[in-house]
Amino acid sequence: MKIHVYPRNNINTDEIIPARYLNSDEEKELTKHAMEDIDTEFVKRVQPGDFIVAGEDFGCGSSREHAIWALRGAGVKGVIAKSFARIFYRNAINNGFLAIECKTLDENLKTGEEIVIDLDNGKFITGGKQYTFSPIPKFVKDIMDKGGLLNTIIDS
């Protein structure tokens, strides 16, 4: 599994999936255009299980859950960022898409580096360094374990 690094802050949902594609809500359509306005090579380069690595405030801007679907459809397993915008974070939880907060990301990480991730122990290794990430809150884990918020309806 490899990482795709965007060392910038404020990667926003217009960049993740531009509005001109929001006339579709089909994952297989959206995924063709993931990250298009900032990285035209992304969709060709990404492989199932890969992670995006980014700075602060990832996923800011519009509430479009299409951003998650576009990335998920491209095979991205999750995003590791210094911080997340709140609507994107909720959308990630609801889709079992990993939004991992890590404040100490190295500035010199490069796209293409391998990553090994140990979710249960809150660790990952990439670029020759080991990182720990902020533990996923229990209530978030509970939702994700059920496969998203909608599945919690059936239980009650």
Added chain:
Amino acid sequence: MLTITEKILGGMAGELVDREIDLMMCHEVTTPPAIKMLKEKGITKVWNPDKIVVTPDHFVPNKDIKSAELAKELNDWAIEQGIKHYYKLGCHGVCHAILPEQGHVKPGMVIVGADSHTCTYGALGCFSTGIGSTDCAFVLATGKLWFKVPETIRFNINGKLKPGVTAKDVILYIIKMIGVDGAQYKAMEFGGDVIKNMTDEEKLTICNMAIEAGGKNGIIETPEYFSDPGCNYEKVIEIAGEEIEPLVAYPHLPSNGKDIKDAEKDNIIIDQAFIGSCTNGRFSDMQAAHEILKGKKVACRTIIIPATTEVYKKCLQAGIIADFIDAGCVVSTPTCGPCLGGHMGVLAKGEKCISTTNRNFVGRMGSPESEVYLASPQIVAASAIAGKIVDHRK
């Protein structure tokens, strides 16, 4: 001692709460996926058809076949569910303009909408926040949602605004000060004399852009719903109203505000001017633009879109639309359209637009190689006449 947000959500900052939803806003981009999710789960009825407001607005009148299909899906569902408040084409409007206008927003309510600018309604003393399609489906099915009660940052805007300084400038000033994630996960509570003396429309403009600072919600107190003296604010920021200058937010962040006097010196030639959107598309915004455009001629493509059918009609009756047309402007039926690069004013490669909207990220209004500058209706109108970004006070 609680903040207004804590009171309405029914918990202290940091607590998780499960709240009944008083009002849910649905439009045609983010609700169709929720409709499909509900169908998949075999959930056939919404929790309460009277607490849902349906407002097709983003790509209407349908801009292409795919958008038409989304609009149809929303329409068919609204009818099937017996949704009482369905603002279909002909009485339609931009969601965050039409809900307050039609009296759906009341102080003390808990409101969610499948759109990030749902924070707008907090201007009228309610807790209001944007959610995604899955959360939307959950609310439609159950009428409830979980929230983590946010900490509040209180902004006191004291004294008075200088002539020519508007609500749009106030919020651009605040976002510039704290950054686009300066209020991440927080409630942004606005107060002070300047806010107290604002009209509802001005307050709506301010809270509309709370999300652009990462805010969970924007909120302004009312006589009935207010923060207790001595409540726990995470931070209190005092701002002298007189300090605020008219601003233009340069590409590609809403926090890139620059004093209009300096922006003018940059001599930025514009290809398009846009006046409208949930930020500044209300009647007072149309009037403000009209005051400047009346009797003049625009030097660039200028698109004006009143945010609701009622605003459009009021403008027609007041002779404003005729004056806009005489000035050389394009005037359209309500739609979000150009704000998100959807239709009715998309930008080509290399084009620059000055706009009363709320976002200027890369590719926001069209080509990833176009640029969007954010400003008040007054600055946009004056710049449309000049064909470049200018100080409207001259």
